[in-house]
Amino acid sequence: MATIRNASAHWEGSLMEGAGQVTFESSNLGTHEVTWASRAEEPGGRTSPEELIAAAHSTCFSMALSHGLAQAGTPPESIDTQAAVTFQPGTGITGIVLTVTGKVPGLTAAQFEEAAQAAKEGCPVSQALKAVPISLEVSFTE
Numbered sequence: 001m002a003t004i005r006n007a008s009a010h011w012e013g014s015l016m017e018g019a020g021q022v023t024f025e026s027s028n029l030g031t032h033e034v035t036w037a038s039r040a041e042e043p044g045g046r047t048s049p050e051e052l053i054a055a056a057h058s059t060c061f062s063m064a065l066s067h068g069l070a071q072a073g074t075p076p077e078s079i080d081t082q083a084a085v086t087f088q089p090g091t092g093i094t095g096i097v098l099t100v101t102g103k104v105p106g107l108t109a110a111q112f113e114e115a116a117q118a119a120k121e122g123c124p125v126s127q128a129l130k131a132v133p134i135s136l137e138v139s140f141t142e
Contacts, residue, residue: 009034022047040089050085050093057125058083061098065119069104072115077103096129099137109140 005027011020016036023031038046058081069076084097098120102112116138120126126134 022052039087048087050087053093053125053129054083054085054096057085057096057098057123057129060123060125061100061119064123065100065102065116068115068119068122069102069107074104074107074111077105079103093132095133095135097135097137099139101139101141103141105142107140107142109138109142112140113138 006025007022008025009020009022012018019033019035021031022034033046034048035044035046038044039048039050043051061083062079062081065079065081066076080101082099084099085093086095086097088094100116102116104112107115116136120134120136
């Protein structure tokens with residue numbers, strides 16, 4: 001069965017001088033401030049669309065990798081993923097770097113890297129972001 005998650009945004013004023021909020025409606029995570037400066041300069045305690053994409057991508061990738069490893073009979077002890085989304089004003093999102101560290105008993109570093117590559121390709125958020133170059137950096141703890 002399909003699920004639908006909802007978020008909404010409210011913006012007032014022009015792009016450069018205006019301000020807005022994004023509200024996580026499905027999860028009740030609250031409302032967070034956003035401005036052009038928080039997107040293109042310093043966050044200053046506010047979020048940006050790119051940070052929200054990074055949160056979604058790192059979470060989805062970790063879940064996909066965990067699932068793939070468990071299906072292969074080697075469930076992970078831990079997976080930590082960071083997604084770095086690069087935004088270039090005037091151009092847009094120019095790339096995403098996923099950095100993953102995993103601890104998976106019974107697996108070699110090469111096997112972990114292979115599983116991570118498969119997760120990068122199969123993760124639904126990766127699929128949705130195919131228009132952007134996505135790279136993967138992998139480290140492994142035995």
